[in-house]
Amino acid sequence: MTLSNQLSDPRLFRQYAYIDGKWTHGDGGREEAVFDPATGEALGHIPLLEDAQIRGAVDAAETAFVHWRALRADERCERLLAWYDLLQANREDLAILMTLEQGKPLPDARGEVEYGASFVRWFAEEGKRTYGETIPSHIPNAALGTLKEPVGIAALITPWNFPLAMITRKAAAAMAAGCTVIVKPANETPFSALALAELAERAGIPAGVFNVVLGDPPAVSRILCAEDRVKALSFTGSTRVGRLLLEQCANTVKRVSLELGGNAPFIVGPDMDPKEAAYAAVAAKFQTAGQDCLAADRILVHESIHDAFVGFFAERMAALTVGNGLSNEIDLGPLIHAQAVEKAAAIVDDAISKGATLVAGDQSQAPGPNFFMPTLLTGVTHDMKIWHEESFAPVAGITAYRDDDEVIEMANDTEYGLAAYLYTHDIRRIWKILRALEFGMVAINSVKMTGPPVPFGGVKHSGLGREGGVTGIDEYLETKYYCLGALGSVSGS
Ligand SMILES: NC(=O)c1ccc[n+]([C@@H]2O[C@H](COP(=O)([O-])OP(=O)(O)OC[C@H]3O[C@@H](n4cnc5c(N)ncnc54)[C@H](O)[C@@H]3O)[C@@H](O)[C@H]2O)c1
Numbered sequence: 211m212t213l214s215n216q217l218s219d220p221r222l223f224r225q226y227a228y229i230d231g232k233w234t235h236g237d238g239g240r241e242e243a244v245f246d247p248a249t250g251e252a253l254g255h256i257p258l259l260e261d262a263q264i265r266g267a268v269d270a271a272e273t274a275f276v277h278w279r280a281l282r283a284d285e286r287c288e289r290l291l292a293w294y295d296l297l298q299a300n301r302e303d304l305a306i307l308m309t310l311e312q313g314k315p316l317p318d319a320r321g322e323v324e325y326g327a328s329f330v331r332w333f334a335e336e337g338k339r340t341y342g343e344t345i346p347s348h349i350p351n352a353a354l355g356t357l358k359e360p361v362g363i364a365a366l367i368t369p370w371n372f373p374l375a376m377i378t379r380k381a382a383a384a385m386a387a388g389c390t391v392i393v394k395p396a397n398e399t400p401f402s403a404l405a406l407a408e409l410a411e412r413a414g415i416p417a418g419v420f421n422v423v424l425g426d427p428p429a430v431s432r433i434l435c436a437e438d439r440v441k442a443l444s445f446t447g448s449t450r451v452g453r454l455l456l457e458q459c460a461n462t463v464k465r466v467s468l469e470l471g472g473n474a475p476f477i478v479g480p481d482m483d484p485k486e487a488a489y490a491a492v493a494a495k496f497q498t499a500g501q502d503c504l505a506a507d508r509i510l511v512h513e514s515i516h517d518a519f520v521g522f523f524a525e526r527m528a529a530l531t532v533g534n535g536l537s538n539e540i541d542l543g544p545l546i547h548a549q550a551v552e553k554a555a556a557i558v559d560d561a562i563s564k565g566a567t568l569v570a571g572d573q574s575q576a577p578g579p580n581f582f583m584p585t586l587l588t589g590v591t592h593d594m595k596i597w598h599e600e601s602f603a604p605v606a607g608i609t610a611y612r613d614d615d616e617v618i619e620m621a622n623d624t625e626y627g628l629a630a631y632l633y634t635h636d637i638r639r640i641w642k643i644l645r646a647l648e649f650g651m652v653a654i655n656s657v658k659m660t661g662p663p664v665p666f667g668g669v670k671h672s673g674l675g676r677e678g679g680v681t682g683i684d685e686y687l688e689t690k691y692y693c694l695g696a697l698g699s700v701s702g703s
């Protein structure tokens with residue numbers, strides 16, 4: 211069955227770029243296939259645009275900016291809410307598209323559509339609250355204050371693991387602020403981005419406000435970073451690529467927001483019920499088959515409950531089902547491609563060669579070449595790759611610790627600083643560890659931590675800036691200070 215036959219609305223499946231309200235093929239005729247990671251079958255093709263076409267997208271965004279920024283905030287809000295309504299109305303098709311190109315189980319894809327849409331609604335409303343300030347004047351006969359103004363064109367570069375929500379969390383904030391956007395999705399998962407464009411058009415978002423470009427990623431990114439007319443770059447992806455883009459933006463002194471890799475510790479205190487904590491750790495590790503920046507990569511368990519915890523973890527993990535995300539009752543879909551499977555295997559081999567114990571993870575049971583069976587290693591240590599690298603795979607590493615000071619040191623022993631989990635009911639321990647953790651987000655006795663009201667982001671090499679929440683829109687706003695002088699007699703402020 212072709213992809214479009216699986217959708218109620220086949221027009222949501224687009225195989226073109228979207229620039230200035232037009233579906234666009236590559237002027238050079240170059241194309242790239244997009245594959246279903248579960249089956250290896252080609253789902254369709256995307257055009258690889260020429261450099262001049264990427265600059266054309268900047269021209270379109272520049273022209274559209276003049277009118278879009280001039281709308282009142284409540285007018286932009288109405289368009290964004292219409293987009294939100296269409297995302298909800300087409301939820302099932304968007305989820306099917308996502309499962310086909312990304313591989314995540316259909317219920318998770320539905321959850322991501324809901325999650326992605328929630329950012330559109332949130333920022334539609336937040337756009338009406340971009341308040342400036344009145345400043346008590348120290349200058350005679352003057353009024354002082356600030357205005358908030360959109361930065362201009364924003365380039366948004368996004369990863370394949372969350373093909374829809376990583377776009378809307380940026381685009382809705384930027385568009386609500388009055389910016390126009392150029393989205394460059396990952397080539398592995400372009401169809402969710404193109405469906406967003408189709409729905410943006412139907413929602414009445416004017417041509418040139420929301421553009422989607424496709425091409426050779428380094429070439430496209432280089433142009434967007436070097437373009438002086440692009441005033442902000444927001445990137446979600448690996449720390450390696452984030453560093454490159456930060457360098458490339460230096461010449462044009464852009465506003466740069468980076469949401470990069472994570473290597474989350476999951477700390478379990480001695481007071482915890484080992485079963486409750488182990489089940490939570492399984493949930494925090496295996497979402498999106500471990501391909502999640504929030505995945506619990508290093509599970510640090512107090513020595514007094516370590517063995518019981520490992521038993522419950524292994525039992526829960528054994529119940530996870532692996533298969534095509536379109537089938538019923540699947541917990542883990544495939545990894546995104548063969549290189550991801552190779553990387554996972556290398557991380558496991560490295561750990562075993564350095565003394566870790568393989569408790570479970572029989573890869574001969576994998577239902578296809580891109581699948582990796584949930585794997586559990588114990589006795590993981592600082593010298594192993596699994597300790598320092600984001601595995602981005604369903605590989606869990608557990609180790610025991612003696613006391614709070616030791617676990618704090620272990621948890622912070624990483625260049626990353628995105629998210630950490632802490633399971634304990636001891637309020638003193640919670641406060642001590644919470645304050646000592648060098649992470650942008652800490653979830654205490656909860657696996658779920660994200661959502662529109664949350665300032666999402668990391669410290670250290672996990673990024674710059676925050677997305678979502680009341681501050682997420684600031685990434686796309688400039689503060690303009692004014693001093694309105696010679697007013698005659700102005701009393702007070
Ligand atoms: N902090 C967060 O919010 C967050 C969220 C999701 C994913 N991530 C991170 O994303 C990573 C996984 O995603 P990925 O593999 O798509 O990341 P990636 O860095 O390989 O790719 C991200 C984007 O950059 C583009 N890209 C790749 N190589 C490039 C290059 N040399 N020059 C310019 N652009 C390039 C890709 O096409 C894609 O659009 C993980 O590290 C994960 O932790 C972080």
Ligand SMILES: N[C@@H](CC=O)C(=O)O
Nearest residue numbers: 371372502503504660
């Ligand atoms: N789960 C994260 C995405 C990370 O990969 C989120 O909620 O943003």
